[in-house]
Amino acid sequence: MNNYKLTIQYDGARYKGWQRLGDTDNTIQGKIENVLSEMTGKTIEIIGSSRTDAGVHALEQVANVKLAGEMTESEIHQYLNRYLPQDISVTAVTAVHERFHARFNAKEKTYVYKIWNESYPNPFMRKHSLHVAEKLDLAKVREAASYFVGEHDFTAFSNAKSKKKTTVRHIDTIQIEEDAGFVNIRVRGNGFLYNMVRKMVGTLIQVGLGERKLEEIQSILESKDRSLAGFADAHGLYLEKIGF
Amino acid sequence: MNNYKLTIQYDGARYKGWQRLGDTDNTIQGKIENVLSEMTGKTIEIIGSSRTDAGVHALEQVANVKLAGEMTESEIHQYLNRYLPQDISVTAVTAVHERFHARFNAKEKTYVYKIWNESYPNPFMRKHSLHVAEKLDLAKVREAASYFVGEHDFTAFSNAKSKKKTTVRHIDTIQIEEDAGFVNIRVRGNGFLYNMVRKMVGTLIQVGLGERKLEEIQSILESKDRSLAGFADAHGLYLEKIGF
Numbered sequence: 001m002n003n004y005k006l007t008i009q010y011d012g013a014r015y016k017g018w019q020r021l022g023d024t025d026n027t028i029q030g031k032i033e034n035v036l037s038e039m040t041g042k043t044i045e046i047i048g049s050s051r052t053d054a055g056v057h058a059l060e061q062v063a064n065v066k067l068a069g070e071m072t073e074s075e076i077h078q079y080l081n082r083y084l085p086q087d088i089s090v091t092a093v094t095a096v097h098e099r100f101h102a103r104f105n106a107k108e109k110t111y112v113y114k115i116w117n118e119s120y121p122n123p124f125m126r127k128h129s130l131h132v133a134e135k136l137d138l139a140k141v142r143e144a145a146s147y148f149v150g151e152h153d154f155t156a157f158s159n160a161k162s163k164k165k166t167t168v169r170h171i172d173t174i175q176i177e178e179d180a181g182f183v184n185i186r187v188r189g190n191g192f193l194y195n196m197v198r199k200m201v202g203t204l205i206q207v208g209l210g211e212r213k214l215e216e217i218q219s220i221l222e223s224k225d226r227s228l229a230g231f232a233d234a235h236g237l238y239l240e241k242i243g244f
Numbered sequence: 245m246n247n248y249k250l251t252i253q254y255d256g257a258r259y260k261g262w263q264r265l266g267d268t269d270n271t272i273q274g275k276i277e278n279v280l281s282e283m284t285g286k287t288i289e290i291i292g293s294s295r296t297d298a299g300v301h302a303l304e305q306v307a308n309v310k311l312a313g314e315m316t317e318s319e320i321h322q323y324l325n326r327y328l329p330q331d332i333s334v335t336a337v338t339a340v341h342e343r344f345h346a347r348f349n350a351k352e353k354t355y356v357y358k359i360w361n362e363s364y365p366n367p368f369m370r371k372h373s374l375h376v377a378e379k380l381d382l383a384k385v386r387e388a389a390s391y392f393v394g395e396h397d398f399t400a401f402s403n404a405k406s407k408k409k410t411t412v413r414h415i416d417t418i419q420i421e422e423d424a425g426f427v428n429i430r431v432r433g434n435g436f437l438y439n440m441v442r443k444m445v446g447t448l449i450q451v452g453l454g455e456r457k458l459e460e461i462q463s464i465l466e467s468k469d470r471s472l473a474g475f476a477d478a479h480g481l482y483l484e485k486i487g488f
Contacts, residue, residue, distance in 0.1 A: 011367040123255040
């Protein structure tokens with residue numbers, strides 16, 4: 001068996017997220033596994049780096065899959081893009097070491113959340129960004145974001161469904177960038193709890209709108225109370241990069 | 245009556261183009277007129293600068309409309325964006341001179357055609373660009389494009405349905421620009437015949453793929469034969485700017 005690394009982009013709008021849920025489900029993992037199973041005539045399982053949530057997009061998701069070496073990387077790549085739905089695209093297929101594991105070897109992940117921050121709606125990005133019509137106070141958002149950087153117990157910014165063993169995570173950087181009408185919030189860390197980025201971004205938006213004081217980030221973190229944080233819609237969130 | 249200039253963006257994917265076709269049609273003009281008629285309680289007609297075709301998008305379309313001065317610009321603007329479908333957005337409403345006419349006063353128009361020129365599909369731009377998987381020879385495309393610049397009879401690059409009195413148009417510039425996997429073909433001119441940009445771009449793509457010699461642009465122009473030019477799909481085309 002050969003081990004292949006798949007690099008994948010997807011528009012998550014119409015999917016129930018990355019993780020396969022059943023035999024006939026509408027998930028990214030399920031769609032890719034179905035094509036690979038058709039291709040090989042065997043039941044294929046793939047391992048993704050990050051279990052993106054329903055509606056979340058990916059600019060660069062990584063997965064690995066073990067296949068009998070009957071086809072070249074290029075043949076696998078072409079087969080996948082020929083039979084996958086148009087909202088899922090494989091950007092690269094590379095043979096990797098047999099011990100490469102997309103989830104266990106992922107050392108850091110970057111997510112970006114796109115906010116359309118103009119008074120009028122953006123017709124092209126309506127399903128791919130969150131529209132916040134009132135101008136965000138970015139000085140406040142940046143200062144509030146700095147409370148997240150470093151190692152913290154993120155229980156208050158997670159969902160009770162999270163099954164991770166520890167709720168401590170390390171955030172390396174949060175960048176708040178303005179880009180032609182958008183405010184992009186880019187978060188890099190060693191891992192994220194279920195709903196964690198969306199709860200962080202939702203709370204930062206509340207700060208940017210003056211609905212909440214920036215010092216509250218600290219007290220919400222310390223409270224470990226899941227009911228306090230804000231929550232931003234899935235459709236503005238993109239998995240941007242996996243670091244190995 | 246006051247005269248208002250509307251600046252409009254739209255995702256044309258699900259519309260039959262700009263121009264109203266009937267009472268219950270699915271056109272951009274129709275959608276905007278319906279909202280303004282609801283707003284005023286009267287039958288309202290708007291005049292657009294450019295009659296974009298079915299499936300064509302606009303980053304900046306301009307229209308003008310005469311309304312009794314009962315509402316402020318800001319109130320009209322907010323009403324429109326509140327009731328328009330999410331794929332049509334009004335970016336500005338400005339009171340203008342009573343003689344301003346969006347179509348007759350338009351001196352130049354810029355269209356941009358977006359080609360996704362990577363081997364793998366782009367899941368986010370699948371309805372908003374044309375996927376050309378084979379690399380285009382841009383040196384050849386640029387040289388071919390130069391044949392279009394200046395004043396020409398564009399009969400061969402028009403559709404027989406075109407009702408314009410003259411088929412002579414002046415192209416000011418054509419720029420071919422690479423942008424992170426995209427090739428954007430930007431055409432500025434004093435006006436365009438029906439299907440003209442799509443026929444020009446379709447022919448340039450044939451040149452870029454080596455399916456046609458670049459000198460043929462000249463002979464197709466001279467032939468005035470509508471059957472010779474290429475034809476690119478509507479969904480990669482955007483009306484970008486109207487100059488007055």
